[in-house]
Amino acid sequence: MARMALSDDELACIQKSLADDTEAFAAFVKQHQKMIHALAFRMTGSLHDAEDLAQETFIRAYRQLASFRGDSKFSTWLCQIAVNLSLNWRKRENRRGEIHSKWAENAVAENSVPEEFPDALSRRIQAALDRLPPKQRAAIVLTVYENCSHAEVAKLMQCAEATISWRVFAARQKLKRLLGGFHHE
């Protein structure tokens, strides 16, 4: 196993975790929880769902730890798990949404960002992100909020770099339309 992208501390932590030392793994959770929680929130638009997704991400990571090859940063690997889980979460949510009536759909849309945002701009930006298709949202969240390059996102989402570039482009076009007013405010 090549652990090139890992520090000695991380390597030791992984080895302890592989030996079923959950406390050692808790150190990992503590180190990366805010990043994963933020990513999950951007993907779901809900604090409650973000908490569930973040927990699920770490649980999944612990179970798949042996398959972590160490050729990327541990945080990148966690992001990959979180993004995949959030894409599946979106699919589940979409399926659930399909069985609602039009009225209920509108009600959900209006209340899709029910959290106590610090300001109106933050609320509106999250609402705009929520209106992006999940894969476009993942691409824009990773590039803008996690400062990943298109190549990194492509590796993380296991697709071509050109695909990510296109998703980012399409997401930007839509966000510009949705957030156009703020530019002049």
Add this chain to the structure above:
Amino acid sequence: MNNSELDSILKKARRPEPIEEFWEEFPKQVVRRLNRARVEEPRLNTRWVPRLAWGMAIVVCITAAFAIGHWRGRVDTESVASNDILQNTKFVRETLALFPNQVRAIVRDQHGFNLDLASTSDVPTSTPIYVSVCDGKNCSSCVTFSGQEVQVAGQKLTVLSDGLGGIILMGDHFIWSSNRRVAMGNSLKIEAKNLSSITL
């Protein structure tokens, strides 16, 4: 709005922050879930999952191949048995036509085919009779005529046909009748029938 302006707007978005205790509690919750899951079901070492999957796949393939081979083998054996060439009308008719009234028997055993011919053309014309005899694994079959004496599976048999289409086989130590379907006095597996579809 250009891309950098959009990015700067997006980066202005702040998230509703969970309370500070949340971050203290979150790792503990994860650990609790891990411990609970470990108690409920032993953690499957994921390193073994692909190997286990491959192993299972190989076992399934071998089992399937064995089952198919076994099945085909059975089918082939059965088809050979039921499609004994001596029951092939064309084969028998053409062989008999080569030696009119001379063929006493066409015998097939583990060494191949033997043609038992009379020195003169005095074999009476009648319906050919197919006889198959198995003595353990030693099986032989023949096509002959009523009244002929043949050597099949090491048994010397006299083949007789009655007027009603019944067949009687008389060996040195037994008698077999197609009407009774049992051999008296031995444990040979015997089959005999008229090849009435062959008209000479």
